[in-house]
Amino acid sequence: MQFLKSVHHIAIICSDYEKSKHFYTRILGFDIDREVYREARKSYKLDLSLNGQYCIELFSFPDPPKRTSQPEACGLRHIAFQVEDMEAATAYFESKGVTLEAVRTDEFTGKKFTFFADPDDLPIELYQI
Structure with a gap:
């Protein structure tokens, strides 16, 4: 039996929330579905959709580590x-x-x-x- 139906979303952690929010909404053209600031985690969560389809969660966290790999490394x-x-x-x-x-x-x-x-x-x- 096939349980998977489609990709639900992609989660992205950014280092500069306002810069990434601008990039994903103003340059790539995603729509904001919901924006939440989570005080306990000092973190924003921005839900983004494209053509009415929810697809990206953009997160901010204090001092996230840098991306450690290039496209040909294991992982996404x-x-x-x-x-x-x-x-x-x-x-x-x-x-x-x-x-x-x-x-x-x-x-x-x-x-x-x-x-x-x-x-x-x-x-x-x-x-x-």
């Missing part, structure tokens, strides 16, 4: 988002000051893709559908 490699028009998407992100890698073509699917990083260097991929 990156998060990826689908785009319809790669040229329009890369032009938009570049206009917002986001530095993107050169657009490449997936040798197996023939689809275009590129990478950039969030404010804490978390790799993010754009993949053309």
Whole structure:
């Protein structure tokens, strides 16, 4: 029996809450579903959705450790988002000051893709559908 239905959310811990909140809402375009400050943990929790689908929990914690690995290390490699028009998407992100890698073509699917990083260097991929 298949119990898993879909990915529910991705949890991200950031080092600068306001900077990451701006990046995920103003640059990537996520909508804020709920924002909570948890006094006991000195931590924000920001629930974000994309096109009405809840998908990211953005957390802040006092003095979180730095990211210790690059994409080819064990663990989560990156998060990826689908785009319809790669040229329009890369032009938009570049206009917002986001530095993107050169657009490449997936040798197996023939689809275009590129990478950039969030404010804490978390790799993010754009993949053309």
